[in-house]
Amino acid sequence: MFDKSTWIKLPRSVLQGHGVLDDLSAAVDELYLSGEPFLVTSPSPNRIAGDRVREQFDGISSVSLDRASFESVERVVDAAREADAGYLIALGGGKPIDVAKMASDRLDCGFISVPTAASHDGIVSGRSSIPEGDTRHSVAADPPLAVVADTELLAEAPWELTTAGCADIISNYTAVKDWELAHRLKNVEYSEYAGALSQMTAEMLVGSADSIKPGLEESAWIVTKALVSSGVAMSIAGSSRPASGAEHLFSHQLDRIAPGSALHGHQVGVGSIMTEYFHSGARGEWTDIRDALSTMGAPTTADELGIDDETIIEALTTAHEIRDRYTILGNGVSEEAAIEAATITGVI
Ligand SMILES: NC(=O)C1=CN([C@@H]2O[C@H](COP(=O)(O)OP(=O)(O)OC[C@H]3O[C@@H](n4cnc5c(N)ncnc54)[C@H](O)[C@@H]3O)[C@@H](O)[C@H]2O)C=CC1
Numbered sequence: 001m002f003d004k005s006t007w008i009k010l011p012r013s014v015l016q017g018h019g020v021l022d023d024l025s026a027a028v029d030e031l032y033l034s035g036e037p038f039l040v041t042s043p044s045p046n047r048i049a050g051d052r053v054r055e056q057f058d059g060i061s062s063v064s065l066d067r068a069s070f071e072s073v074e075r076v077v078d079a080a081r082e083a084d085a086g087y088l089i090a091l092g093g094g095k096p097i098d099v100a101k102m103a104s105d106r107l108d109c110g111f112i113s114v115p116t117a118a119s120h121d122g123i124v125s126g127r128s129s130i131p132e133g134d135t136r137h138s139v140a141a142d143p144p145l146a147v148v149a150d151t152e153l154l155a156e157a158p159w160e161l162t163t164a165g166c167a168d169i170i171s172n173y174t175a176v177k178d179w180e181l182a183h184r185l186k187n188v189e190y191s192e193y194a195g196a197l198s199q200m201t202a203e204m205l206v207g208s209a210d211s212i213k214p215g216l217e218e219s220a221w222i223v224t225k226a227l228v229s230s231g232v233a234m235s236i237a238g239s240s241r242p243a244s245g246a247e248h249l250f251s252h253q254l255d256r257i258a259p260g261s262a263l264h265g266h267q268v269g270v271g272s273i274m275t276e277y278f279h280s281g282a283r284g285e286w287t288d289i290r291d292a293l294s295t296m297g298a299p300t301t302a303d304e305l306g307i308d309d310e311t312i313i314e315a316l317t318t319a320h321e322i323r324d325r326y327t328i329l330g331n332g333v334s335e336e337a338a339i340e341a342a343t344i345t346g347v348i
C-alpha cells in the first residue's frame, strides 16, 4: 500500500512592494476573517510603523514585546483572549513574528506577517524559533495567512538588518549540505524539492549581489523575495532543515552564551564560513561564502560580530548540544579543531 502523505501549508497572499503597508486592511479583507485583530509588535517597529497599522484598524489592541520566549507567547495568548481577538497581526523583526506565530497556533487563529526588516527567513515559514534555557525549540506552527512586505519600509530599516537577511539566506548553502549529510548518515527524511529551492534561493541572491546596496529599494525587494522563497522551502520540508544547519546551531549557542551581541543573520553567516570549512576543507568553498557575505556588507569575522575569540570557540565546540539535529558537527568538534577552523577561515 502507498502510505506516504504530506501537508504543505503556505500563505494565501504575499504582498510585496512600495507602500503596500497601506494595503494591509485590504489584504485582511481578502482572507474573510472574523473577529477583532490584535497587534503583536516590539518597541522600534511599533514606533516606526505601529500607527500606520492602527490607522487601518480602529481601536486595535496590542502587545509590545522585548524578546522571544515562551513567556512572551503566554503574554500574547492572554492579552489576545482578553481582547477577544479573531486573528493576530505581527509587526516587526523575527522575534515578534515568531511569538505571534506560536501564539496564533495556541489560540487556533490565523496571523498576518508584516515584517519591518528583511533580516530573517521566518517572515513566511511555518516554524517558530524560541529559546528556552539551554536549548532552542524549532516549533511547528502554521505559516502566516498573508505576508505584507512593504519594500519602502524595509529599505528604510538600518542597513545591517538587510545584510543579516542576506546572510540568513547565504547560510542555506551549508544548511542543505548538513541536511544531505544527515539523510545519508542518519536516514533523516530529505526533500529534494525543498533542498533544491533553498539552494537555488541562495544562488540567486549571490547572483544579484551587485544590486544589493544601501539606499536602493531594489535591494529590499531582492532580499525579501529570497526570504519568502526560503520560508516556502521550510514549509515544503515541514522543518527548518533547508535553512538551518550547523551554522544555526552555532548562532543559537552564541545567543545563549553571549546574548544580544549580534544579529541572528550575521551570526549564522559567520557560522556558515566555518561549517563550510568542516564540509569541504581548506581548499573548499568557504572562501565563496566569505566573499559573498563580505560583498553584501555582512560580517565575516569575530571582530566584526563584536564577539571575542574565546566565545566563538566555546560556541563552536558546544553547538551540537543545543538540539537533536545531526550536522557536520557530529558529536562535537574538539577545541583544537575549532581553533584551527576559525583561524584558517580568518574568523578569529
Ligand atoms: N521561525 C523561523 O523560521 C525563523 C526565525 N528566526 C528568528 O528571528 C530572530 C531574528 O530576527 P531579527 O529580525 O534579527 O530579530 P529582532 O526581531 O530582534 O530584530 C532585530 C532588531 O531590529 C529592530 N528592528 C526591526 N525592524 C526595524 C526597523 N524597521 N527599523 C529599526 N529597527 C528595526 C528590532 O526592534 C530589533 O531591535 C531570531 O530569534 C531567530 O531565531 C530567524 C529565521 C527564521
Ligand SMILES: O=C(CO)COP(=O)(O)O
Binding pocket: 120, 121, 122, 127, 128, 129, 130, 136, 137, 138, 168, 240, 241, 243, 244, 248, 249
Ligand atoms: O533561523 C532559521 C532559518 O533561517 C530557523 O531557525 P531554527 O534553527 O530555530 O529552526
Ligand SMILES: [Zn+2]
Binding pocket: 120, 121, 168, 243, 244, 248, 264, 265, 268
Ligand atoms: Zn536563520
